[in-house]
Structures are given as C-alpha cells and as structure tokens.
Amino acid sequence: MASADTLYSHPPLPMLDPLLIFELATLGLATGFLAGLLGIGGGMLIGPFMTIILSATGIGADLAVKMAIATSMATIMFTSISSVRAHHKRGAVRWDIVKGLAPGIVLGGAIASAGVFALLKGTALAIFFALFVGFSATQMFLDKKPKPSRQMPGTAGQVAAGSLIGFLSGLVGAGGGFISVPFMVAHNISIINAVATSAALGFPIALANTVGYVVSGTSLPGLPPHSLGYVWLPALGVIACCSVLTAPWGAKMAHRLPVAKLKRVFALILYVLAAYMLWKGLQG
Secondary structure (H helix, E strand, O other): OOOHHHHEOOOOOOOOOHHHHHHHHHHHHHHHHHHHHHOOOOHHHHHHHHHHHHHHOOEOHHHHHHHHHHHHHHHHHHHHHHHHHHHHHOOOOOHHHHHHHHHHHHHHHHHHHHHHHHHOOHHHHHHHHHHHHHHHHHHHHHOOOOOOOOOOOOHHHHHHHHHHHHHHHHHHOOOOHHHHHHHHHHOOOOHHHHHHHHHHHHHHHHHHHHHHHHHHHOOOOOOOOOEEOOEEHHHHHHHHHHHHHHHHHHHHHHOOOOHHHHHHHHHHHHHHHHHHHHHHHHHO
C-alpha cells in the first residue's frame, strides 16, 4: 500500500481560503443550474474541475481523481432533491420509472463504489470517465430520435438497466443522467419527462455510491484533513449549499428554453472536459 507521503505530500488544504471557496461556490452554482436544466446531476462538471483544484494543491493524480469523483457524487444528493421538487411541482417526474430503475441503481452503485472503485487506479478511472463523458456528449450532440414503437422494458429489463446505470455512475461520479436520459428518450419518454425523472433517480444513485466511497476510503492513509473516506467535506459543503440555490431555477428553465439546442452547446463543453480527464489519465 502507498504511504501517506506518496498519496498526500502537500500542506493541509485551507478550509476557509477565499479563492478556494469562490472556486467551489462558482462550481456549485453552475452545476446546480445544469442539474435542473438537463438532469445530469452535475458530476460530469464537478469531477474534472475538482480534479484541477485538488491537483493544484499538490495531491497526487491518483488520489485527486478518486476524491473528485467521490465528492462530486456526494453533492448530487443535495442537487437532486432541490431539482426534483421543482420538476415534481410541474408533474414531469415519471415515478413509475423511478420505482422500476431504483432497485437496480442501488445494487449497481454499491458494487461499483464499495468494491471496484477502490481497486482501480485513479488514472484508469480518469480515462474511463473521459470515454463515458465523450459518449454522453455525442449522444447529446446527435439527439437521435427513437423508433415510435419502442417502449420502456418490463420490470426485469428496468432492474438490469438500473444496475448498469448505477454501476457506471459509481465509477465516474456522475448522477446517471448521461445514461438514463438517453435511455429513456430512446424508449419514447419525452425529453422533459426524461430530465425530470433522471433528477429523481439522482438521489438513490448518489446515496448508494457515497456510502460506498466512505466505506472503501475510510482506512486509506494520507487523506487530506476533513475527509470522510474519499469525500472531501469542505468542498461538499460549499458546492451543495450553492447548487441547491440554482437547481430549481434550472428546472424552471427546462420548461421554457430550447433544451435540445442547449444540449448541443453543453456537449461541446463536455468534449473539452473529457479531453482534460483523458490527458490526466494518460499522464499517470
């Protein structure tokens, strides 16, 4: 096992550094809005930017990537609640689909975060993250239309799909919207309903995976101060407080703005972030 010095060889991160708080607050405001608007949970944005922030403090690439992924997932517990409340008021959440996918999501997330996540190197996770963010961006950019006859699968199919969504989300620290939204749209669920339902799915995804990250990282040596397993609590607190302010606004705008066009713009941003994470992974 790596020593504490190799994992964390930098002076403790300042909890109340004004610049750090500003960076995290800005990140929280942006991801909260996008979580409500696109149903993506915000993890695809938080992960890369948290990796940049943590790496800049001197934390090794392997640990920085893992902590960024775990912390970004933990924030989704808060953004999803705030976002889904706004969507639910408009009757956009398909709770029948939430009930069908949630059991598999919890199972897949637990396997990923409590088992596979701890075994993989952070650099490998960065490459995996980059590939799936690139895939998600392509799905958003192409905006393919499904066959009119395609419908949501039955109970077994939804449990299987939920397991895959939860597992992949646990590896990359995203709320699952990058898979669940295209999955639902491909089965003729409207984009508004898919985004709203994805926001509701964000909570079980985040809860199951965050518990796994805490358990698998608890005994790890060399973690920064104020860490709970792989989750860095100061960042979680700032991002969560800010993201819950803008998530309802994003959900409101999802019913007014041309979301299809916004998705293409966001896809271009994701390509840039995917390229950064790929570079970070290949560096290791």
